[in-house]
Amino acid sequence: MVRRSFAIALSLALSLLAVGCRQTTSDGNNPEQNDLSGAAKGAVELQFWHTQTTANAQALEELVTRFNQAHEGQIRVRPLYQGSYPQLYQKTMAAIVAKRPPEVAVGYESMVAEYMKAGIVQPLDEYLTGPDAIDAQSLQDIFPGYLESNRFQEFDNKLLSFPFTKSVLVLYYNLDALKEAGFAGPPKTWDEFEQAVVKTTRRDASGKVTRYGFGLWADASTIDGCIYSRGGALLTDDRKRVRFHEEPGLEHFRLMARLAKQGVALRSTRQQYTTDFGNGRMAMFIGSSTAREFVTSAVGGKFAWGCTVIPQANPDKPVTVQYGANMVIFKTTPEKQRAAWKFVRWLAEPEQTIFWATRSSYMPLRASVAQSTAMKAYWRKDPQARQCFAVAPYGIAEPNIRGWQDVRDLLEQAFDQVVSGQKTPEAALAEAETRANAALKEKQ
Numbered sequence: 001m002v003r004r005s006f007a008i009a010l011s012l013a014l015s016l017l018a019v020g021c022r023q024t025t026s027d028g029n030n031p032e033q034n035d036l037s038g039a040a041k042g043a044v045e046l047q048f049w050h051t052q053t054t055a056n057a058q059a060l061e062e063l064v065t066r067f068n069q070a071h072e073g074q075i076r077v078r079p080l081y082q083g084s085y086p087q088l089y090q091k092t093m094a095a096i097v098a099k100r101p102p103e104v105a106v107g108y109e110s111m112v113a114e115y116m117k118a119g120i121v122q123p124l125d126e127y128l129t130g131p132d133a134i135d136a137q138s139l140q141d142i143f144p145g146y147l148e149s150n151r152f153q154e155f156d157n158k159l160l161s162f163p164f165t166k167s168v169l170v171l172y173y174n175l176d177a178l179k180e181a182g183f184a185g186p187p188k189t190w191d192e193f194e195q196a197v198v199k200t201t202r203r204d205a206s207g208k209v210t211r212y213g214f215g216l217w218a219d220a221s222t223i224d225g226c227i228y229s230r231g232g233a234l235l236t237d238d239r240k241r242v243r244f245h246e247e248p249g250l251e252h253f254r255l256m257a258r259l260a261k262q263g264v265a266l267r268s269t270r271q272q273y274t275t276d277f278g279n280g281r282m283a284m285f286i287g288s289s290t291a292r293e294f295v296t297s298a299v300g301g302k303f304a305w306g307c308t309v310i311p312q313a314n315p316d317k318p319v320t321v322q323y324g325a326n327m328v329i330f331k332t333t334p335e336k337q338r339a340a341w342k343f344v345r346w347l348a349e350p351e352q353t354i355f356w357a358t359r360s361s362y363m364p365l366r367a368s369v370a371q372s373t374a375m376k377a378y379w380r381k382d383p384q385a386r387q388c389f390a391v392a393p394y395g396i397a398e399p400n401i402r403g404w405q406d407v408r409d410l411l412e413q414a415f416d417q418v419v420s421g422q423k424t425p426e427a428a429l430a431e432a433e434t435r436a437n438a439a440l441k442e443k444q
Contacts, residue, residue, distance in 0.1 A: 043076045044339040049105035050079055051088055051325070052360075057081065059359035067346055075339045077104075085111075085325070096120050101330040104340040108325055109149055109400030110408075112161045115328065116152065117402060122329040123158040127341045134345055141366045142348065145322040149397030153239060161326035162344050166363045167289045168395045169225040169321040170388055171311065174200070175304040177211065177283040186284075186308045190230070193284075193311040194255060200283035201264040212266035214259060215273050215282035218415040220408035222286050224398050225321035226252045230313045235399055240444065242407060242436045244414075245429045248313075253418050253425035260419040267419065274298045277305075286310055288323070289388035290361040296384070307387040309394055322395025324362065357385075363392055403443035407436040 052060045057079075064079045080102070082088040089111050095101045096118050107115070115121050128134060139147070146163035173186040181200045187193040197213030204210050224234055232248025235241065243249070259265035266282045274291055276282050278298020292307065299305055309318045327347070329340045346352060348365055350372070357364035358378040369375045370389070379386035398404070414432035417423040423431075 043071075043073055044336055046075065046077045046104060046336060046340055046343065047102040048077050048079045048343070049082045049088060049092065049102045051082060051085055051106060053081070056360045059356065062359075063347065063352060063355065066352075067343060070346075071342070075342065077343055089114075096330075101332070103332055103336050104327060104329050104343065106164060106325040107161065107328045109152075109161070109398070110402075110405040112150075112326070112328055113152060113154065113400060113402040113404075115330070116155050116160055120330050121160050122331050122337050122340075123155075123160055124162060124329065124341065124344075125159050127338075127345075128159070132338065132342055132345065134348070138349075138366075141350075141368050143322070143365065143367060143392050143395065145392075145395040145397055146365055149322065149400060150326055152400055154401050161328045162348065163365055164325060164327045164344075164347060165360075166322060166324040166365060167361075168363060168388060168391045169222060169286065169310060169323070170289050170307040170391050171309065172277060172285050172287060172291070172295060172307055173305060174277070174280070174283045175306055177280075177303070181283075186306065187311050188315040190251075190255065190311045190313065194259070197259055197264050197284065198262070209263060209266075211280055212282045213264045213284065215266045215268040215276055215285040216256060216260070216419060217268050217270060217273060218412035219270070219287075220411045221288070221321050221323050221398060223249075223252065223411055223415060225310055225319075226286070228319045228321060228396060229310050231319075235401075239399065239401055240437075240440060242433050242440070244411065244436070245426075245433045249429055250425050253415070253429060256415070257418050257421075257425055261421065265419075278302070289363060289391070290324075292382075292384050292388060293361045296382075305384070307384045307391070309391045318391075318394045319396060320391060320394050321398060322392070323398060363389065367393070401440070401443070403440045406439040410436050410439070 048064070050060060061079055064077050068076050082091050085108065088105065092101065092105060092115065096115065101120055112121060142163065146166050150159055150161045150163060151157050152160050171186055175185070177200045178186065178196060181196065183196055187196045200211065200213040201209060202211040227234060227248045230248035230251055232246060233243050236243060256265070260267070266276060268276050268282070273285055273287065274294040275298050277285055277295060278300065280303070289307065295305070310320050312318050327344045329337055329344065331337065350366055350369060353365045354369050354372055354374050356362060357369070358374065364375065410432045414428040417428045418425050
């Protein structure tokens with residue numbers, strides 16, 4: 001999963017007024033030119049802005065078609081592709097300024113917080129108890145971390161969005177490489193992890209590394225998850241200051257610095273890491289469960305591999321990060337808001353979340369799908385998907401406060417400075433913490 005800074009988008013919003021409401025469908029057509037004769041007279045029309053492409057877009061459109069058929073004459077959803085998440089954010093901000101937002105869109109928590117500051121997001125709490133409510137048993141069936149990330153303490157703990165494209169942070173490992181180095185399976189603790197990285201690194205007769213034990217690159221969600229797994233926290237209790245420069249964060253950065261200095265960790269990139277793993281250039285990496293389909297293709301059956309929870313300070317109480325985009329309903333009209341909620345609720349039902357999980361790289365939202373015949377059949381073909389699902393109960397949310405996207409960028413800069421040897425973990429994290437606190441204060 002890639003989440004880059006959205007700060008630039010704020011300055012671009014005004015310049016995008018002319019194009020902010022000029023959307024395209026997933027096939028690239030202008031929706032204004034589409035034939036709408038299929039919509040029954042009187043049906044509520046909803047624009048649904050999303051970022052999915054290729055096979056995922058096809059699966060999403062199939063879901064929308066099913067919903068429209070089930071609600072014929074009542075609701076008609078039009079899925080409209082908006083590009084990447086930053087592009088979607090830019091267009092949405094422009095549409096908000098123009099007072100023409102879509103009825104519903106996908107978005108990360110950091111985006112939702114910015115939208116809410118403009119007072120344009122429809123809180124969902126009232127729908128949880130109204131005539132179209134999700135029953136208590138169904139809510140309990142959704143993994144807690146997926147729901148918690150959509151409650152915003154900054155805005156009176158309101159439920160401002162609802163989970164949709166979810167994933168978890170996992171450890172990917174080359175099982176053959178681990179066994180060759182004398183390990184029965186993946187490491188469970190950070191000490192075991194460090195040993196495994198060193199011992200799975202291979203060099204030729206000249207001393208050149210032919211396989212690194214670990215691949216790393218700057219990713220804020222990965223850093224956050226590793227801090228969580230060491231028993232750390234990212235924010236103070238009042239959520240106004242960061243806590244990077246404490247032992248859990250320092251310990252993780254020190255480990256990464258050691259591995260880089262010893263030459264046992266490969267400096268990969270967001271674009272290259274699945275290929276590096278598939279080619280055997282590294283034995284392990286930590287990343288999103290959504291990378292699974294790309295890893296499967298890259299490995300191509302060359303070696304046995306798997307996914308598991310990231311290393312822990314206490315393996316008996318594992319913790320990792322859950323992340324991904326959510327569904328946001330914008331304030332338009334009561335009729336459209338209620339129709340949008342029906343769509344969002346429908347997507348979270350067991351049949352739809354199973355379909356989406358088996359047709360995309362995302363996680364099912366509900367724990368009960370483990371008993372589904374369709375899900376079991378899918379997992380037999382994709383055992384790593386089942387392994388990722390087993391990690392889902394341990395996922396907790398990253399902060400969803402305004403300014404957090406700026407904080408993420410600072411954390412990634414600090415990581416690059418440390419693994420490149422430019423700064424010590426202590427100096428890099430101290431500077432990142434100071435700048436992060438200033439960024440958060442500016443947004444308060």
